[in-house]
Ligand SMILES: Cc1cc2nc3c(=O)[nH]c(=O)nc-3n(C[C@H](O)[C@H](O)[C@H](O)COP(=O)(O)OP(=O)(O)OC[C@H]3O[C@@H](n4cnc5c(N)ncnc54)[C@H](O)[C@@H]3O)c2cc1C
């Protein structure tokens with residue numbers, strides 16, 4: 001079982017976001033970086049398939065600058081065998097640009113299955129996976145919450161409003177992962193040591209012009225300072241009154 | 251003349267309630283930019299509501315391989331319409347379906363989707379969208395640079411408006427029989443078929459303070475009284491008290507109900523990421539220092555096992 005996981009390095013979800021004085025982006029300086037939380041489900045799914053098959057390979061693939069190496073190592077510490085880093089400069093993270101870079105590289109690689117996270121928490125795009133699927137002409141299912149692979153086929157489920165859609169696709173296929181699919185493992189000490197010796201191959205990519213342009217960044221309007229209505233059950237009548245008269249929601 | 255194409259989701263032959271949100275946004279843009287508005291539905295969908303939203307022209311696509319949802323086939327059909335209709339703008343919901351369909355359409359038409367916008371603005375004939383990023387900690391205004399722009403709208407961010415009814419001409423088109431690479435084989439409807447969190451007007455959420463799955467009864471009761479549904483924090487989901495689909499927050503759902511009641515939830519940044527744009531927030535927590543009180547319009551400091559039942563009897 002050969003699985004490729006496309007993985008994005010993102011700022012830790014606890015990070016404070018500071019918009020730069022020009023309002024053209026955020027200050028990068030003080031972030032600590034992690035594997036995208038949805039990408040961890042993708043890595044775990046790939047590792048489980050390889051383990052179940054008893055043979056194969058899990059390869060991590062990422063677009064970015066060389067600083068991503070340390071985040072790729074975290075994925076390899078979980079158990080991935082090696083990484084490929086598509087190095088680019090002057091790259092603004094445009095989803096279609098990323099998808100084209102990944103698709104071009106994937107065409108040169110061997111795989112039975114490609115995993116993506118459902119969404120990167122920084123850009124909130126949820127696009128790169130299905131775009132790559134379309135570019136490569138692969139059966140693609142997004143935001144999967146259940147997966148079963150047998151004899152060249154995958155049966156997957158994705159959550160939709162009010163239910164679950166079930167798909168059966170033939171491999172090779174591309175899947176993007178949702179929370180609930182599995183519990184990502186923590187790297188073991190041995191895994192962390194081994195990861196240092198696992199290869200990260202650098203390849204270069206051509207960046208095409210982006211089709212969207214970011215104008216200005218801002219902070220969302222802050223909520224008005226809340227008020228404490230009171231303590232315990234004694235505060236309930238006043239809360240009900242406020243909900244009725246002020247908020248008009250009852 | 252270029253046109254604005256709005257794709258309206260449906261289920262079981264009926265438009266989804268979110269169709270009104272896309273329709274309203276589309277009508278406003280079309281008016282501001284003096285473009286033709288074209289609504290698209292897929293399948294045998296009843297279209298009698300469209301006139302109330304000011305939609306005078308609709309295309310109903312059916313046949314081919316469109317009976318069951320297939321992202322690749324549906325996107326290919328929409329891409330065809332985008333070119334036939336000379337659309338320069340496409341709007342759809344950032345729902346599960348819209349988020350599956352739109353990037354495929356983007357790849358086919360060569361544009362990045364301006365995803366999950368909370369507002370749209372007309373700047374001299376070009377539409378720009380405001381999108382939350384970094385888990386709602388920042389937002390950025392994005393403009394398309396080419397001939398075509400695809401936007402997905404964050405559920406509940408656009409308020410539907412009924413206008414003076416117009417007559418709608420509905421044109422039926424049959425689709426080519428494209429082979430699906432992936433097609434829905436079965437749609438398992440959730441037990442009780444409750445409203446989805448992203449579509450609910452009232453959400454009563456419980457966190458670690460609930461202490462166990464059986465304790466959610468009182469929240470279910472409150473939700474039912476208010477016509478809402480129950481949500482959860484990640485701590486409650488990870489403890490196995492609630493299903494993953496109930497999770498609100500950064501790795502769960504982004505919700506914006508009229509009323510969000512947080513019970514026994516501390517208000518971690520990742521939870522706030524998913525619910526801080528709710529219209530009214532009520533927090534019930536025994537710790538007066540809990541960060542949830544910073545975003546709550548109304549807070550009660552106290553034991554939820556006393557306060558919630560009291561609230562249940564008061565309303
Ligand atoms: C990458 C990442 C993604 C995450 N994504 C999410 C996400 O999507 N959604 C999410 O919710 N979290 C998410 N988290 C987790 C988040 O950081 C918090 O751990 C989580 O939200 C805490 O849940 P909680 O508020 O229920 O629990 P706690 O923080 O433990 O708070 C429980 C609260 O209940 C109160 N309480 C206890 N008993 C009572 C009582 N009887 N009456 C009244 N109050 C009581 C306590 O005072 C306390 O404030 C994520 C974390 C990471 C690292």
Ligand SMILES: Nc1ncnc2c1ncn2[C@@H]1O[C@H](COP(=O)(O)O)[C@@H](O)[C@H]1O
Nearest residue numbers: 007062063116117119120125126127128
């Ligand atoms: N720069 C990147 N390198 C590799 N994979 C990426 C990159 N950006 C996004 N992805 C993948 O695409 C998924 C969705 O990202 P996005 O469309 O940006 O929300 C992520 O979870 C990753 O799996």
